[in-house]
Amino acid sequence: MPLLARSVQTPLHIEVRRGAVADLGKILADGRISSGGEVAVVVGPGLGEKVVDLLRPSLTSAEIFVTGGGTLDAALELSNKLRSGHFDAVVGIGGGKTVDTAKYAASRWGLPMVSVATSLANDGIASPVASLINDGIKGSYGVHIPFGVVVDLDFVENGPELVNRAGIGDVISNISALADWELARQVRGEPVDGLAASLARMGAEAVLTMPGDMSDDAFVTVLAEALISSGLAMAVCGSSRPSSGGCHEIMHAIDSLYPATASHGELAGMGALFCTFLRGDERRLKQMSDCLARHQLPRTPSDVGLDADQFVQVIEFAPRTRPDRYTILEHLAMTPEQTRQKLAEYNDVIASL
Ligand SMILES: [Zn+2]
Numbered sequence: 001m002p003l004l005a006r007s008v009q010t011p012l013h014i015e016v017r018r019g020a021v022a023d024l025g026k027i028l029a030d031g032r033i034s035s036g037g038e039v040a041v042v043v044g045p046g047l048g049e050k051v052v053d054l055l056r057p058s059l060t061s062a063e064i065f066v067t068g069g070g071t072l073d074a075a076l077e078l079s080n081k082l083r084s085g086h087f088d089a090v091v092g093i094g095g096g097k098t099v100d101t102a103k104y105a106a107s108r109w110g111l112p113m114v115s116v117a118t119s120l121a122n123d124g125i126a127s128p129v130a131s132l133i134n135d136g137i138k139g140s141y142g143v144h145i146p147f148g149v150v151v152d153l154d155f156v157e158n159g160p161e162l163v164n165r166a167g168i169g170d171v172i173s174n175i176s177a178l179a180d181w182e183l184a185r186q187v188r189g190e191p192v193d194g195l196a197a198s199l200a201r202m203g204a205e206a207v208l209t210m211p212g213d214m215s216d217d218a219f220v221t222v223l224a225e226a227l228i229s230s231g232l233a234m235a236v237c238g239s240s241r242p243s244s245g246g247c248h249e250i251m252h253a254i255d256s257l258y259p260a261t262a263s264h265g266e267l268a269g270m271g272a273l274f275c276t277f278l279r280g281d282e283r284r285l286k287q288m289s290d291c292l293a294r295h296q297l298p299r300t301p302s303d304v305g306l307d308a309d310q311f312v313q314v315i316e317f318a319p320r321t322r323p324d325r326y327t328i329l330e331h332l333a334m335t336p337e338q339t340r341q342k343l344a345e346y347n348d349v350i351a352s353l
Contacts, residue, residue, distance in 0.1 A: 011148055012147050012148060013027065013033065014148070014228060015150045016221050016224045017153060021054050021154075022054045022055070022057075022058065024058055025057075026058060033088065033112055034089050038062075038087060039059065040085060040090045041055060042101065045068045047093070047155075048066050067102070068097075069101075070132060074101050074132075079104070089147065089148075090102050090114070092106075092114070095119040099115045099117060103115065103130045103144075104143055114148035117149070117156075117224070118152060118156065119155070119164055120167035120227060122264045126228040126235075127231035128145040128231070129234065145232075149231075156224070166265030168223060169265040169269020170227070170265035171207045171223065171226045171230060173247040173268040174203070174243050175288065176245055176276050177243050177246075178197055178200060178242060181197065181242065181245065184325075193236065196236040199229045199236060200230055203225060204226060207291070208287055208288065208291050241325075246271065247272035248321075250268075250271030254304070254314050255267070258314075267298075269297050270297075273299055277345075277350075301343070302347070316339070
C-alpha cells in the first residue's frame, strides 16, 4: 500500500487578534488544552504584572513563573521548577526570549506549550526551535512545536515599534532562503520540500507587496500569520531550511563577530537583500529594497553601523555559522577582494533604487 499522504504536526489552535491574553482561559478550554486552567504561565520581568492582571480573571488556577535573560540556564532552571507542579500546559507570554525559554522548558518534560506572542520580532512564535544563549553564544535548540499560538494585537500595538517591524525583515528573508534552497537542489541535488517551501513563500510574498504599516491591523495580522507560517514550514520539513539561507548565515556571523549590532529580523532582511543582489535578480532586489525602505528597515551594512572591512569579515565567516548549508555564499565562495568589490557595487545599486 503506497503512502498517499503525510501527517503534519501543527498547533491545535492559532489565534491572531486583540484581547487574546484576557481571553486565554477560554482559548485554552476551547482548544482542549486545559479545561480548568491548571497551567504554568511564564512571563518576562518587563510585561509580567500587566499580563498577570489581565489573565487572573480567566485563569484563576494558573501558577505564574517569571523568567529572564533568554539563556539555556534560565530555561533549565524554569524546567526544574515546572517539575514540582502538575500542569496541563505551559503558557509562555512575551517576546522571543520568554517564549523560547518556555518552549524549551516545556519540551523537556513533554508538556504541551502555548506560545502567546506580544511582539512580532521574528518567526520563532510558532517554530519548533528555541533560540537560547549558552556560554554567551546563541544556539538553536529543537523543541516540540507549540500546541497553541496566540498573538495579541493590543500588546503588539503598544510594544516597541522597531521590534515588531523587524519581523518584516525576517519574513521577507524567506524569499532569499527559498532561492538558496532551489540553488542547492540544482547544484547538489538537495531535495526541496514543496509543502514547506509553499508555507514559507506565501506569507513572504504577501508581506513583500502588501501596502500598510504597523499601525494598520490588516497588515499586522498578515505579518503575524506570515511569521506563524514560517514556523510551520520549518516544522513540516524538520529543518530551518525554508526560512534560513545565506541571509541568516550573514545574521549569525554579525551576531558572532559584532554582537548587538541589530536585531535578528533587521539583519536577516539586510542579509537577504545582499544575497538577492549576489544572485543578480533585479526584479526581486527592487521589490525587497522597496519593502525594507517602506518599513524603515536597514538595507546596507552601513545602515547597521558596519564598515566595508567588517562586512568583508562577516561574509568570510558566514558559511561557518551553518556548516553544510549550501547558499549563494558557498556557491560563489568569493575572495575578500571580490566581496569588497561586490559590496561597493551593491551600495551603488541600493542608493540608486
Ligand atoms: Zn529568522
